[in-house]
Amino acid sequence: xxxxxxxxxxxxxxxxxxxxxxxxxxxxxxxxxxxxxxxxxxxxxxxxxxxxxxxxxxxxxxxxxxxxxxxxxxxxxxxxxxxxxxxxxxxxxxxxxxxxxxxxxxxxxxxxxxxxxxxxxxxxxxxxxxxxxxxxxxxxxxxxxxxxxxxxxxxxxxxxxxxxxxxxxxxxxxxxxxxxxxxxxxxxxxxxxxxxxxxxxxxxxxxxxxxxxxxxxxxxxxxxxxxxxxxxxxxxxxxxxxxxxxxxxxxxxxxxxxxxxxxxxxxxxxxxxxxxxxxxxxxxxxxxxxxxxxxxxxxxxxxxxxxxxxxxxxxxxxxxxxxxxxxxxxxxxxxxxxxxxxxxxxxxxxxxxxxxxxxxxxxxxxxxxxxxxxxxxxxxxxxxxxxxxxxxxxxxxxxxxxxxxxxxxxxxxxxxxxxxxxxxxxxxxxxxxxxxxxxxxxxxxxxxxxxxxxxxxxxxxxxxxxxxxxxxxxxxxxxxxxxxxxxxxxxxxxxxxxxxxxxxxxxxxxxxxxxxxxxxxxxxxxxxxxxxxxxxxxxxxxxxxxxxxxxxxxxxxxxxxxxxxxxxxxxxxxxxxxxxxxx
Numbered sequence: 001x002x003x004x005x006x007x008x009x010x011x012x013x014x015x016x017x018x019x020x021x022x023x024x025x026x027x028x029x030x031x032x033x034x035x036x037x038x039x040x041x042x043x044x045x046x047x048x049x050x051x052x053x054x055x056x057x058x059x060x061x062x063x064x065x066x067x068x069x070x071x072x073x074x075x076x077x078x079x080x081x082x083x084x085x086x087x088x089x090x091x092x093x094x095x096x097x098x099x100x101x102x103x104x105x106x107x108x109x110x111x112x113x114x115x116x117x118x119x120x121x122x123x124x125x126x127x128x129x130x131x132x133x134x135x136x137x138x139x140x141x142x143x144x145x146x147x148x149x150x151x152x153x154x155x156x157x158x159x160x161x162x163x164x165x166x167x168x169x170x171x172x173x174x175x176x177x178x179x180x181x182x183x184x185x186x187x188x189x190x191x192x193x194x195x196x197x198x199x200x201x202x203x204x205x206x207x208x209x210x211x212x213x214x215x216x217x218x219x220x221x222x223x224x225x226x227x228x229x230x231x232x233x234x235x236x237x238x239x240x241x242x243x244x245x246x247x248x249x250x251x252x253x254x255x256x257x258x259x260x261x262x263x264x265x266x267x268x269x270x271x272x273x274x275x276x277x278x279x280x281x282x283x284x285x286x287x288x289x290x291x292x293x294x295x296x297x298x299x300x301x302x303x304x305x306x307x308x309x310x311x312x313x314x315x316x317x318x319x320x321x322x323x324x325x326x327x328x329x330x331x332x333x334x335x336x337x338x339x340x341x342x343x344x345x346x347x348x349x350x351x352x353x354x355x356x357x358x359x360x361x362x363x364x365x366x367x368x369x370x371x372x373x374x375x376x377x378x379x380x381x382x383x384x385x386x387x388x389x390x391x392x393x394x395x396x397x398x399x400x401x402x403x404x405x406x407x408x409x410x411x412x413x414x415x416x417x418x419x420x421x422x423x424x425x426x427x428x429x430x431x432x433x434x435x436x437x438x439x440x441x442x443x444x445x446x447x448x449x450x451x452x453x454x455x456x457x458x459x460x461x462x463x464x465x466x467x468x469x470x471x472x473x474x475x476x477x478x479x480x481x482x483x484x485x486x487x488x489x490x491x492x493x494x495x496x497x498x499x500x501x502x503x504x505x506x507x508x509x510x511x512x513x514x515x516x517x518x519x520x521x522x523x524x525x526x527x528x529x530x531x532x533x534x535x536x537x538x539x540x541x542x543x544x545x546x547x548x549x550x551x552x553x554x555x556x557x558x559x560x561x562x563x564x565x566x567x568x569x570x571x572x573x574x575x576x577x578x579x580x581x582x583x
Contacts, residue, residue, distance in 0.1 A: 093578025184408035190416035211238035228265030266418035394451035457490035482506035500544030
């Protein structure tokens with residue numbers, strides 16, 4: 001439901017709010033922040049990164065596209081827990097919704113006192129016709145009311161990750177499980193702003209004399225009632241901690257499970273009628289799922305019988321329509337669970353500020369349930385090492401897979417990729433990797449390496465590469481690569497007007513996106529090249545300019561790819577332009 005208010009009211013409102021904000025007149029440019037990531041069509045997220053290599057710090061994943069957090073939110077690694085804090089933020093710009101350009105105004109402050117922090121997200125939308133949209137302000141049903149209320153509070157947190165007790169309710173981001181072999185940079189914002197998920201992430205760290213660690217993740221608490229959430233649990237301890245040994249006392253052992261109760265919960269259904277939007281004849285009307293009967297329906301059934309009364313014909317037509325709707329709903333309400341279980345161990349060897357070194361090992365085993373998939377395969381990192389030397393951090397791993405296995409299955413875009421429509425058919429991520437027709441078998445072994453270099457806070461460079469070699473000549477090699485370059489804080493200070501500049505690129509399953517090509521009248525499958533765009537490519541650019549003290553203009557463009565009904569590669573761009581006020 002939308003109102004026809006002219007867009008100048010919306011613009012005036014943004015000007016009034018902005019005018020009330022006292023802008024700083026001196027000091028370094030503020031750290032940029034962006035609005036939540038829009039849904040991505042990329043079927044594979046970047047391969048997993050190793051764990052942080054500096055003790056008691058957080059190291060960004062050098063291979064993943066930037067995991068953005070809501071504008072105005074405070075970086076947990078740098079937040080203060082002393083007294084009352086108020087960190088306001090305001091964004092105004094454009095974004096893409098269902099392929100159409102909308103305008104968004106959001107006031108996004110964080111209010112905190114001690115360890116408690118609350119991030120708010122008061123937003124208004126103008127649709128493609130510049131009418132004030134009702135998104136986020138719908139109260140016609142209990143479900144819409146709850147959704148609208150939850151959108152106003154972006155998150156509530158207690159403390160920060162790695163604290164003795166940490167909890168966050170709302171939006172989630174940057175979660176690693178199994179050293180990235182199971183979950184890499186996971187977040188629940190892939191389908192925002194279409195969906196606002198109520199996630200939960202909580203940790204108990206280094207409790208009891210054995211250094212017990214407990215961690216739990218739920219992508220959406222609202223799905224607990226319908227059996228659709230993604231959940232993960234992890235437990236770990238340090239068995240030799242009571243011994244006080246200088247090296248072995250830090251040895252940690254952990255285990256856990258990541259379970260998606262229903263991958264079909266990832267199919268977008270905006271009117272919540274049980275028919276996914278891709279097959280819903282009226283995706284904005286909960287009362288309509290399939291198309292009305294046409295002339296061919298009447299000719300091919302006894303509805304064309306002129307001897308029957310109109311009421312009988314209407315009853316039969318309604319019965320046919322309800323049968324078709326029931327068939328569609330039953331097809332997509334079937335549960336599609338998928339799970340990965342893992343065990344891990346880590347041993348910190350050196351933990352100084354200048355130099356750090358840690359060794360680790362992980363074993364992960366998927367569990368499939370779909371009859372169209374194989375319940376086989378596992379992956380492990382027999383030996384891995386993470387290290388840092390001053391501003392340079394890196395990791396190296398020897399990997400061994402019993403195919404089929406996909407590292408980093410749960411990632412930043414998983415909530416959008418857990419189930420997608422490809423050429424008109426619903427395909428789960430489980431099916432794309434472990435399907436009977438697509439799953440590989442046999443052994444694969446290889447390596448993964450990643451590095452990140454902070455050049456005196458002027459520029460940050462990051463790159464990664466993984467290569468898995470099969471045991472059989474008939475099998476495919478698995479390769480993935482990524483790179484990024486970003487302007488640092490010192491560089492932004494030097495350039496003054498440029499506050500943010502970042503380029504990133506990632507490609508998974510290199511050479512495995514084969515397209516039919518006609519060559520001399522013969523159709524053959526042509527593999528994609530290393531730098532050639534494919535179904536598994538994602539790249540983007542983010543630029544921010546300090547156009548006035550306390551006023552930042554941010555342009556964020558991301559490109560991914562999908563396959564249309566004709567089997568051709570289709571580019572999908574997500575574009576965002578916003579203005580951010582820093583009070």
